[in-house]
Amino acid sequence: MRLTCFALGLGLSLSPAAAFEPEDHLWIEGSSDQVLRILSTADLDVFTPYLMAFHAEHPDLDLDYTVVSSTDLYDEIHSGGVYDVVISSAMDLQFQLANDGLARRHRSPITQNLPDWAQWREVIFAFTTEPAVVLVATEYFDGLEIPQTRQELIAILRDNPERFAGKIGTYDVRDSGLGYLFATQEDRATDAYWRLSEVMGRLQPALYCCSGPMIEDVMSGKLALAYNVLGSYAAERLADQSEGRVQILRMTDFSNVILRTALIPATAPNPTEAGTFIDALLTIALRDGAEDWPLPPLSAATASGSGFGPIRIGPALMVYLDPLNRRTFLSEWENAILEQ
Amino acid sequence: MNDTRRGTGSIGRRLTLYLAIVAALLSLLSWGIVTGFARQAAEKTQDNVLSAAATAIAETLRSEQGEVWLELPYSAFSMLGAISEDRVFYRITANGALLTGYEDLPVSTDPSIRAGEVGFATSAYRGEALRMATVSRRILAGNRPVQVIVTVGQTREGIAEIARDLSRQAGFLSIAFFLIAVVLSFFAARASLRPLNEIAKAVSRRGPSDLRPLRRPAPRELAPLIAALNRFMDRLGQSIRRSEDFIVEAAHRVRTPLATVRVHADLALRNAQSEAERDRLRQMIRAIDESSRSAGQLLDHATVAFRSDDLLKDQISLRDLAKQTVISMTPTASMKDIEIDLEAEALCVEGDAVLLDNALRNILDNAIKYSPEDTTIEMRITAQNGEAHIIVTDQGAGLGDDPPEMLTQRFKRGRNAENIVGSGLGLTIAADVLFAHGGRLELRNKAEGNGVCASLVLPLA
Numbered sequence: 166m167r168l169t170c171f172a173l174g175l176g177l178s179l180s181p182a183a184a185f186e187p188e189d190h191l192w193i194e195g196s197s198d199q200v201l202r203i204l205s206t207a208d209l210d211v212f213t214p215y216l217m218a219f220h221a222e223h224p225d226l227d228l229d230y231t232v233v234s235s236t237d238l239y240d241e242i243h244s245g246g247v248y249d250v251v252i253s254s255a256m257d258l259q260f261q262l263a264n265d266g267l268a269r270r271h272r273s274p275i276t277q278n279l280p281d282w283a284q285w286r287e288v289i290f291a292f293t294t295e296p297a298v299v300l301v302a303t304e305y306f307d308g309l310e311i312p313q314t315r316q317e318l319i320a321i322l323r324d325n326p327e328r329f330a331g332k333i334g335t336y337d338v339r340d341s342g343l344g345y346l347f348a349t350q351e352d353r354a355t356d357a358y359w360r361l362s363e364v365m366g367r368l369q370p371a372l373y374c375c376s377g378p379m380i381e382d383v384m385s386g387k388l389a390l391a392y393n394v395l396g397s398y399a400a401e402r403l404a405d406q407s408e409g410r411v412q413i414l415r416m417t418d419f420s421n422v423i424l425r426t427a428l429i430p431a432t433a434p435n436p437t438e439a440g441t442f443i444d445a446l447l448t449i450a451l452r453d454g455a456e457d458w459p460l461p462p463l464s465a466a467t468a469s470g471s472g473f474g475p476i477r478i479g480p481a482l483m484v485y486l487d488p489l490n491r492r493t494f495l496s497e498w499e500n501a502i503l504e505q
Numbered sequence: 506m507n508d509t510r511r512g513t514g515s516i517g518r519r520l521t522l523y524l525a526i527v528a529a530l531l532s533l534l535s536w537g538i539v540t541g542f543a544r545q546a547a548e549k550t551q552d553n554v555l556s557a558a559a560t561a562i563a564e565t566l567r568s569e570q571g572e573v574w575l576e577l578p579y580s581a582f583s584m585l586g587a588i589s590e591d592r593v594f595y596r597i598t599a600n601g602a603l604l605t606g607y608e609d610l611p612v613s614t615d616p617s618i619r620a621g622e623v624g625f626a627t628s629a630y631r632g633e634a635l636r637m638a639t640v641s642r643r644i645l646a647g648n649r650p651v652q653v654i655v656t657v658g659q660t661r662e663g664i665a666e667i668a669r670d671l672s673r674q675a676g677f678l679s680i681a682f683f684l685i686a687v688v689l690s691f692f693a694a695r696a697s698l699r700p701l702n703e704i705a706k707a708v709s710r711r712g713p714s715d716l717r718p719l720r721r722p723a724p725r726e727l728a729p730l731i732a733a734l735n736r737f738m739d740r741l742g743q744s745i746r747r748s749e750d751f752i753v754e755a756a757h758r759v760r761t762p763l764a765t766v767r768v769h770a771d772l773a774l775r776n777a778q779s780e781a782e783r784d785r786l787r788q789m790i791r792a793i794d795e796s797s798r799s800a801g802q803l804l805d806h807a808t809v810a811f812r813s814d815d816l817l818k819d820q821i822s823l824r825d826l827a828k829q830t831v832i833s834m835t836p837t838a839s840m841k842d843i844e845i846d847l848e849a850e851a852l853c854v855e856g857d858a859v860l861l862d863n864a865l866r867n868i869l870d871n872a873i874k875y876s877p878e879d880t881t882i883e884m885r886i887t888a889q890n891g892e893a894h895i896i897v898t899d900q901g902a903g904l905g906d907d908p909p910e911m912l913t914q915r916f917k918r919g920r921n922a923e924n925i926v927g928s929g930l931g932l933t934i935a936a937d938v939l940f941a942h943g944g945r946l947e948l949r950n951k952a953e954g955n956g957v958c959a960s961l962v963l964p965l966a
Contacts, residue, residue, distance in 0.1 A: 264592045266631045286590040286663075353579055479586025480593035484577045489605045493576055 185237035193220050193228040200227040201438050204242070205252035206235045206343075207425070208377060211459045212252075219445050226438060234374065235342030242267055242430050249439040252427045254295070254395065255342035257349075257482035259426045263288045264483060268428040271440045275447045283424065283450075283463050285478040290443055291424035292450035293460045294475055297347050298396035299414040300380060300404070305332065305389035314418040315357035322364045330368050332389035334379045337372035338498055344373075347393045347421050349485040349494060350476055355419050362501035365392070370502060376400070383411055395423070422475040425460065516701075520694035521687070528686030536672075536679040543671035547664045548636070554588050555638035556623040557581075559657040562597065563642045566655075571647035573599045581657070589663025594630065596656045599646075604653070612639060612656045633660045700724050704731065715814070716742040753807045756800040763797040802930040805863050809934050813941035817857040820966060823886050823893055824849035826858060830865045831884065834873070842879040845869070849886035852893045853966040856942045861963075864938035867931040868897050868959050875901035875957070888965060892944070895961040903950045904957055912948060939963065 189209050193216060205212060209232060216228055233241065235255035242251055242262055251268075253259050262268055263285060270287045283291040299318070301311060305328060312318040322329055336344020351358040371388065373379045379391040380400050384407060394400060396413060404411045427446055429439040449456075450463040476482070484490055558581040566575045575597065585593050596606035611628045624639045637658035643650050700723055707721060718735040770793060774786040831845050838845055854861075872882045880900040887894050904912070913936040936946040944963040951958050 264594075266592070266633075286592075477583070477586065479583060479590075481579050481583035481586055483593065484579045484582050487577045487605055489575060490577050 185233055185241050187231050187233055189232035191216065191228070191230040193217075193230070195220070195223075195225050195227040197225040198227070199225065199435060199438065200229050201250070201435060201442060202229045202231075202248045203250045203252065203442070204231050204233060204238055204246070204248045205250075206233065206238055206254055207252055207460075208232060214459055215446065215449065218449070219442060222445065223438075223441065234340075236340075239342065245432060246430075247432050247434060248430055249433045249435050250427055250442050251430055252425065253342075254423055254425045255346055256423055256426055256476055256478060257346050257486055258342050259289055259428060260285070260478060260480070260482040261486055262430075263428060264480065267431050269431050269433065269436060271429055271436070271443060273440060273444050275444045275451070278451060279447065280463070280465065282475060282477065289426050289428050289478055290447060291426050291463060291475075291478070292443075292446045293425040293462065294464050295423055295425060295461055296396045296415055297393045297421040297423070298400070299416060300383045300388075300391040300394050300400065301412050301414060302383050302386055302389050303410055303412055304386065305329070311412065311414065313414065313416070315355065315361050315416055316418070318416075319357065319361050319364050322361075322368060326368060329389055331371070332387075333365050333368050333370040333392065334373055334382060334388045334390070335365065335370055335392040335502075336379075337374060339495060340372075340374045343376075343395065343423070344393065345485070345491075346423065346476070346482075348498065350421050351393075351419070352494070354421075357418070359497070359501060361392075362498065366502040372502075386410075393421075424463075424475050424478065426478070517694045517698050520697065521690045524690030524693065525683075525687045528683050528690065532679040532683040532686070535682070536675050539675035539679075540668070540672040543675065544665075544668040547668040547671070548661075550588060551636055551659060551661070551664045552625055552638065554584050555625075555636060555657050555659055556640075558585055559623060559638045559640045559655045562595070562657065563640045563653070563655045566642055566644055566653055568644055568646040568651075573604060573644065573646050573651050573653060575604070575653075577605075585657070585659055589659075589667060591660040591663040592631075592633070594635065594658045597653065599651050599653050601652075606656075610637075610656060610658060611635075612637070612654070627661075630658065633662065635659070636661055636664075700727060708734070716745075749807050749810060752803050756803045756807075760797055760800040760804075763793055763800070767793045767797070799930075802867075802934065805867070806930055806934050806937075809860055809863060809937050809941070812857055812860055813937065816860075816941055818855050819858060821854050821856055821858050821861060823852045823854060823895065823963075826861055827865065827884060827886060827895065830862050830869065834866060834869045837870070838873050838882070841873065841876065843873055843876055844881045845884060846881050847884045847886075849884075850888060852886060852888055854893055854942070854963045855966045856963070860938045860941065864935040864961060865895065867935045868961065871931050872897055872899040872901070872957070872959070875899060877901065891965055893963045893965050895963075897959045897961070898951060898956055900954070900956045903955055904948060913946060935961065 191209055191213065203216075209230075212230070212232075216230055220226070220228060235253050235258055238251065238253050239255070239258040239262065242248065243265070251259070251262070268288045271290070272287050276284065276287060276290060279290065299312075303311070306321075309321055309325070310317065312321050322333070336347065338345040338348045348358070371382070373391075376395045379388070379394055380403060382388040383391050384403055396415070401413060404413050427443050429436055429443065433439050447463075449458055452458070452462055485494060561578050561581040562575065565578055566573065568574065577595075582593060585591075594607045594610055596608065596610040596612055597604040598612075609630075611630055612626075622640070626637050626639070628635055628637070635658040637656050639654060639656040641652060641654045643652050645651070704719065704721065704723060704727065707719065716738045718738060719731050721731075723731055767790065770786055770790045774783055774790065777783040777786055827847055827849055831847050834845065869882070869884075876882060876899045882900075883896075883898040885894075885896045885898075887896070913932045932946070932948070939946050939961055942963055944961065947960040947962060949958050949960075950956070
């Protein structure tokens with residue numbers, strides 16, 4: 166079913182876009198009738214402070230904020246949905262939208278301050294750098310070293326199948342746009358990915374659509390380890406409150422860093438206000454660290470932490486979105502994760 | 506003089522202007538060429554990368570269970586992203602049926618594209634110009650041959666941006682080159698014109714009667730000018746000499762018979778019987794005197810002109826000189842009962858005694874001429890401000906209303922001198938002599954009472 170949606174993007178329309186299911190919704194009443202419609206993958210508990218801050222600056226605008234999955238977001242914009250701002254952590258899908266001409270340019274003094282790697286053609290703007298992390302519940306690692314690399318993780322999982330069976334969580338890459346991006350980028354970066362996937366596959370992993378439930382299950386002790394969680398501040402705060410029961414690990418051999426990006430769809434009814442909103446996000450993104458926001462800033466330090474830099478915004482992101490490549494990748498992934 | 510100079514314009518400025526125009530044209534040309542190259546290079550780079558991307562995709566084609574199968578290589582797209590931020594589109598067909606990619610990509614179905622060759626095309630797609638590279642590959646799927654065509658396209662905006670950036674930089678460079686060239690042109694023009702200016706200076710430094718040929722090294726282009734100038738000066742000199750010779754000759758020829766006539770007139774006067782006859786003879790003698798005096802002054806003038814050309818530099822005591830001149834003038838003065846009172850400091854000047862005596866004699870002669878009978882002419886020689894002043898003061902009628910400069914011009918006489926014998930050359934001679942010695946003649950009316958005060962000013966030795 167998802168495949169058809171991607172095929173749409175490439176002009177292979179097989180079925181009309183289905184109406185999407187909003188996961189959450191927030192309406193902030195402004196003093197005028199002008200409505201800024203925002204379609205986003207960021208949860209309300211993460212994003213509400215940004216909306217409130219913008220509302221304080223621009224009280225005249227109504228803010229209509231809808232949370233959807235990254236694939237639904239892509240489908241909605243691709244089938245002509247009318248929004249002013251689109252925010253997603255699935256960089257590849259954002260890029261596909263921009264490449265297909267579904268986004269418009271925006272230029273301001275703030276966008277000109279952005280580092281080159283944080284924007285593409287003045288169409289896509291990154292406003293966070295977020296690493297992919299591993300969340301572990303330390304109680305499961307009694308008597309074992311906490312793994313720092315994929316090699317160590319593979320060894321520990323392989324050597325203790327009874328301890329970790331059913332206790333490993335990761336994204337269902339068939340469902341999650343972000344999970345698919347993480348997986349494909351790891352496939353490209355390290356050959357340990359497939360060996361790890363095979364080892365995890367033997368442990369009957371739990372598959373998740375999104376980071377939130379995965380974090381919850383690690384906190385509650387249902388999971389021993391969640392692989393490839395988006396390392397936002399929320400996760401860190403939860404880990405801090407757990408008194409050492411939960412740890413956040415950044416694999417030292419390689420870890421993905423994604424950029425959460427915003428763009429203005431070509432159909433935006435209020436492009437000027439949308440630009441103002443993006444500028445406000447970028448101003449927060451370029452802060453010098455003193456302020457406390459739920460999402461990490463655009464930081465070259467985070468970005469270069471893995472030694473690879475953040476995933477580059479560029480046409481290469483389209484490669485794994487190609488239906489043929491996606492079919493191949495998913496079949497390999499299913500072989501590794503599901504059928505062992 | 507200034508007007509004529511302005512009228513024909515400045516060669517230096519014109520030269521600078523022409524060089525600047527040439528520099529501007531060259532700068533413009535080089536900017537255009539660099540811009541063209543930059544665009545070509547950027548487009549060529551894009552073509553190369555597109556071709557590499559298309560080829561890389563074509564190379565992953567394989568047949569699997571009778572189906573054509575391919576895996577888009579990550580590198581093919583990441584290299585397209587590396588050259589510029591441009592949108593990328595692709596389309597892969599097998600026997601005309603879409604395998605993957607953008608179905609509506611305007612691929613030219615050019616049958617001439619042969620296996621292994623890359624075809625390029627530019628067309629509009631989704632509102633932007635698209636550069637596309639197409640490769641074709643034939644593979645066997647099962648046992649039927651399949652013609653696979655891989656097309657990769659990229660918009661040209663980023664490429665154009667790169668070319669524009671290069672062009673802008675080239676533009677700045679061209680402007681800088683132009684400005685440097687203008688400054689250099691200015692100096693080059695000045696340096697080229699220096700010989701001309703030096704010759705002009707050398708000519709203008711010359712004295713008014715210096716007609717010697719110019720003998721200085723000059724660029725080849727100026728040789729004809731100098732030769733022409735020298736020929737002209739030579740002719741002018743010859744002409745002047747001829748006329749001077751003529752005047753001297755004429756004066757001589759007139760003076761000698763005049764002297765004879767004068768002797769005879771004197772004799773006749775002495776022997777004259779009637780008062781009427783004596784009157785006529787006196788008028789005659791007066792006319793003869795005037796003529797012979799004019800002839801003498803013409804000779805003097807010629808002498809001054811001749812000797813000034815190559816002035817002697819003798820040490821001369823002004824007191825001795827003045828004494829002798831006064832002595833030689835005393836007979837003339839005593840005819841009118843005029844006394845010449847000389848008071849002189851011992852001063853020395855450099856120059857030609859004959860000329861200075863001549864000048865002094867003319868001034869004294871003038872003073873005697875315009876003084877009433879039984880008066881005194883004062884002559885004082887003093888040093889003032891490092892200059893020797895010979896001040897001759899008479900008790901005559903004064904200069905009248907005419908400006909003093911006029912009186913020193915050749916053959917010009919004051920309006921109040923109409924009934925007095927004179928040629929109008931005396932003051933000219935004196936002024937010429939003083940000028941030749943680096944001095945000047947100053948004429949003014951006396952501050953108190955009647956009379957003229959003539960100052961002959963000379964630099965002290």
